[in-house]
Amino acid sequence: MSTASTEDSRAILDEVLTSLVAGILHMSPDRLDPTRSLKGYGMDSLMAMELVGTLRKELHCELPALEILHSDGSVRGIRDLLLPRLLATAHKTTAPHTPRHLPPARPARTDTRPADVVGHADHGSC
Template sequence: MTGRTHRRAPPNRSGTQDARRSTPGHTHSVRDLHLFVACSSVTTWFGNAYQANYTAANGYLEALSRNRRATGLPGTTMAWGAIGDTDYAARHGITDMLARLGLDNLTPREACTALEDAITRDTDVSAAARINWARIRSMMPAVQTPRLAGLIPAHTPQDDGPDHLRHRLATATPDEALTLAADALTQVLADILQINPVRLDRNRRLDQLGLDSLMAVEAVIAARRRLSCELPTLEFLNAQGITDLARRALIRLGYEAPSKTPPTR
């Protein structure tokens, strides 16, 4: 790990340092272990926005189990998805947001059954998650990697929506393009806030519309898919409104700045 990532690595990496004493080369070896289980996260497989240190630490846990097995010692790392009622997402009330991204909840019983199965099958790394792969593919393009190819559904005509919008933007005047981008962002925010789009004031700050930092991360992902434009979270939180955000998106996409603000719909 690099210096910065190493310093910020969360406890799930540093908490396993003592476990390394059970590997050859350490003086205080614990040779009588029959079971060694570490808890990781499925986000290790496709990343997690603004949590590189968390992803790296979980990757370390998977490597640790593989290393232990290579030296003849027990080791299983379980990569968890969202678990209802008990995990971080449940405690912090973000399960609905994760579901919209494509990560639905496991029940605690399902999680325990999956762990028991992994131990019974004696696997080094296993995972238990309920994932809507079609949805998460559209929200998080990073999942489209060769190692996950067997899980990702094939392209469907419904996936052409963003391409159609980009074609309309390419053939629109600057003012028309601003209206199209604002319409798209309004729908993105309405879906996240679970509100009728017509109720959103396009000239009001987004944080005043009820958008918090977690929702902003979700909006970043949805806007990326809808407009093929990378808008940082702070852009959402600092924009003077949906119209202002749409103008920023068009500039990032290389379109000419509109001469006037489109009418609010």
């Protein structure tokens, strides 16, 4: 999703969430209105917990059940909660890697001749 536009990301997430929710509700994804509350389809608290677990497993994203309850309870409402988190995660994982700890630099030797620097004079260890 990190390379998709925001609109494309919404559409992709709508499709994924519709498929996941339809699976939990044991219905065809094309019968699911993404703007309708999932309670209207019979989603109960156990199914909501299954959805939380599925989101964690499939999307690697934590979304507390309370946040789902505070949304409008539709696929689109859940999408609007998830999308910023997923995009933030995508940006973190695609950002250039910066090591947290670098070993200290070795001080430059001042008592060497040019031949010593390239390893011709002394065959000792680095």
